[in-house]
Amino acid sequence: MLSVSFRHRIGNSRINADFAAPNGVTALFGRSGAGKTTIVQAVAGLLRPEYGRIALDDTVLSDSDGGHFLPPHRRAIGYVFQDARLFPHLTVSQNLLYGRWFSRRSQLAPPDQITRMLGISHLMQRRPAALSGGERQRVALGRAILSNPRMLLLDEPLAALDEARKTEILPYLERLRDDLGLPILYVSHSAAEIARLATTIVLVDQGRVIASGEAASMLSDPAMAPYLGARQTGAILSVTLAAQEADGLARVDSKAGPLWLSCLDRPVGTPLRLRIMAQDVMIALQRPADISALNVLPATITDLRLDEDGVLVRLDAGGDPLLSRITRRSAERLDLRPGKAVHAVLKAVSVAPGNIGAASLCPTPPR
Amino acid sequence: MNAGNWLTPDEWQAVALSLRVAAVAAIASLPVALLTAYALARWRFPGHAVLNGLVHLPLVLPPVVTGYLLLLTFGRRGTIGAFLDQFGIVFAFRWTGAALAAAIMAFPLMVRAIRLSIEAVDPGLEQAAATLGASRIWVFLTVTLPLVLPGILAGLVLAFAKAMGEFGATITFVSNIPGQTQTLPSAIYSFLQVPGGEGAAGRLVLIAVAIALSAVFISEWLAKALARRVSGA
Numbered sequence: 001m002l003s004v005s006f007r008h009r010i011g012n013s014r015i016n017a018d019f020a021a022p023n024g025v026t027a028l029f030g031r032s033g034a035g036k037t038t039i040v041q042a043v044a045g046l047l048r049p050e051y052g053r054i055a056l057d058d059t060v061l062s063d064s065d066g067g068h069f070l071p072p073h074r075r076a077i078g079y080v081f082q083d084a085r086l087f088p089h090l091t092v093s094q095n096l097l098y099g100r101w102f103s104r105r106s107q108l109a110p111p112d113q114i115t116r117m118l119g120i121s122h123l124m125q126r127r128p129a130a131l132s133g134g135e136r137q138r139v140a141l142g143r144a145i146l147s148n149p150r151m152l153l154l155d156e157p158l159a160a161l162d163e164a165r166k167t168e169i170l171p172y173l174e175r176l177r178d179d180l181g182l183p184i185l186y187v188s189h190s191a192a193e194i195a196r197l198a199t200t201i202v203l204v205d206q207g208r209v210i211a212s213g214e215a216a217s218m219l220s221d222p223a224m225a226p227y228l229g230a231r232q233t234g235a236i237l238s239v240t241l242a243a244q245e246a247d248g249l250a251r252v253d254s255k256a257g258p259l260w261l262s263c264l265d266r267p268v269g270t271p272l273r274l275r276i277m278a279q280d281v282m283i284a285l286q287r288p289a290d291i292s293a294l295n296v297l298p299a300t301i302t303d304l305r306l307d308e309d310g311v312l313v314r315l316d317a318g319g320d321p322l323l324s325r326i327t328r329r330s331a332e333r334l335d336l337r338p339g340k341a342v343h344a345v346l347k348a349v350s351v352a353p354g355n356i357g358a359a360s361l362c363p364t365p366p367r
Numbered sequence: 368m369n370a371g372n373w374l375t376p377d378e379w380q381a382v383a384l385s386l387r388v389a390a391v392a393a394i395a396s397l398p399v400a401l402l403t404a405y406a407l408a409r410w411r412f413p414g415h416a417v418l419n420g421l422v423h424l425p426l427v428l429p430p431v432v433t434g435y436l437l438l439l440t441f442g443r444r445g446t447i448g449a450f451l452d453q454f455g456i457v458f459a460f461r462w463t464g465a466a467l468a469a470a471i472m473a474f475p476l477m478v479r480a481i482r483l484s485i486e487a488v489d490p491g492l493e494q495a496a497a498t499l500g501a502s503r504i505w506v507f508l509t510v511t512l513p514l515v516l517p518g519i520l521a522g523l524v525l526a527f528a529k530a531m532g533e534f535g536a537t538i539t540f541v542s543n544i545p546g547q548t549q550t551l552p553s554a555i556y557s558f559l560q561v562p563g564g565e566g567a568a569g570r571l572v573l574i575a576v577a578i579a580l581s582a583v584f585i586s587e588w589l590a591k592a593l594a595r596r597v598s599g600a
Contacts, residue, residue, distance in 0.1 A: 079498040102500030
């Protein structure tokens with residue numbers, strides 16, 4: 001567990017960081033320039049905070065009380081930078097083994113396992129200049145892991161890459177989270193990335209931590225909506241896989257009733273987390289008949305929030321929160337207000353990250 | 368060594384002395400230049416501007432002035448010279464003095480070349496090395512130094528060429544004693560002072576041109592080889 005509590009001033013901007021990062025992937029989420037990188041640098045020891053304390057488990061990394069400061073090379077914290085920062089005069093293989101040379105900690109994983117996991121085994125004798133952006137980031141990731149760190153810091157490792165490269169690397173990050181069990185601090189301003197990777201979310205705005213908590217509840221918190229953007233706002237539903245039905249659909253049971261998903265090659269009884277985007281949830285006053293959507297849940301309105309994108313409705317579906325994004329006109333026409341009983345029509349339902357092997361759930365559509 | 372029929376022993380002596388003076392000047396000043404360049408490139412400290420000015424002083428002062436100042440400080444009665452004399456270290460009117468003068472005159476060029484190459488190294492790489500467990504000295508040895516090697520080489524060659532041609536400060540500080548302090552430029556100067564010396568001067572001029580050109584070629588070739596190694600292209 002990483003506990004961070006410090007204040008620091010750079011030029012005119014102030015950083016006031018106060019959060020804890022349990023094991024798993026903790027996302028530092030916020031707009032560009034919010035101070036996320038400064039926080040990560042303080043954890044790595046590349047920056048010495050003016051006031052406060054940072055500790056990893058029982059090791060104090062820095063503490064302004066008593067002027068304690070552990071230099072970066074003695075922290076055993078792997079850092080993957082936005083711009084890879086591979087050593088240009090060394091080969092991929094030499095880059096990968098650089099940190100191992102200094103590490104006195106026991107090996108996290110054998111090098112060939114890591115290179116296979118990251119898909120870089122065939123690049124070993126190349127120089128960084130001869131690598132693509134995605135390959136460079138994977139080598140940087142491998143280099144950090146092979147230094148046998150106690151924790152990994154990933155500072156927007158995908159920011160410099162195009163969409164194709166991002167989708168190339170994301171599965172590796174998921175495997176990292178699920179296979180190595182290293183605590184990871186993940187900096188991002190991309191809601192899609194954190195929805196896929198994070199188990200804990202720390203929301204940073206203008207140098208301050210304004211909220212933090214478990215990913216599922218943070219993602220469905222209307223207060224997060226302005227930071228997530230209209231398309232990424234959504235809720236997480238905890239369900240259990242109840243049955244595989246003859247026509248290929250899988251039935252899952254939520255607290256508010258059954259839902260059907262298109263494909264799930266998991267054993268019956270598996271608990272799952274479903275991510276339901278606010279823009280995929282319609283609201284009906286009566287249970288709609290003759291409608292193509294399969295998934296309709298009875299719900300009660302708990303909160304309406306007006307913002308520049310319309311109205312964000314928070315619903316209670318048998319105890320689980322749901323979010324729905326509708327227009328202001330619809331809200332007025334249906335006379336929606338807290339306490340009103342409605343039906344939520346779910347246009348799309350997807351399995352949320354956080355389930356081990358979630359990426360492999362639907363390998364190929366059934367023939 | 369037999370330099371052929373076309374060089375008299377005196378002329379050969381001047382060439383050999385010059386090569387020795389320039390090589391010693393370049394190599395002996397390298398560690399100091401490296402430290403100075405690193406400090407100027409990476410550290411912020413009070414007196415940064417003063418140090419920078421001091422390093423560049425030999426470049427802007429008339430060489431005669433530099434030579435005279437050397438004579439005042441490193442001469443046998445100079446403050447530092449008198450002190451070193453007790454240990455048997457003498458610069459005045461010795462080839463070591465010529466090397467000292469050449470080193471000081473070449474120092475700004477060497478520092479400049481190395482400093483530029485240090486400034487070109489991304490500090491982010493050094494940070495990355497630190498997060499991988501390398502202490503400051505290891506970061507310098509395994510990341511910074513290999514990356515600035517082309518700059519160090521360029522600095523060495525520049526300093527060597529400058530030292531080969533040093534004249535004003537040398538002749539003021541250590542005079543022009545054949546076999547002792549008569550370097551290539553001083554010898555050319557001396558030959559031109561006597562009637563019929565043009566032939567000898569001409570031969571030495573050819574040698575000076577040849578040495579300078581090969582220094583440039585060698586440095587270009589090494590720099591290219593190193594750049595290939597460093598960038599991996």
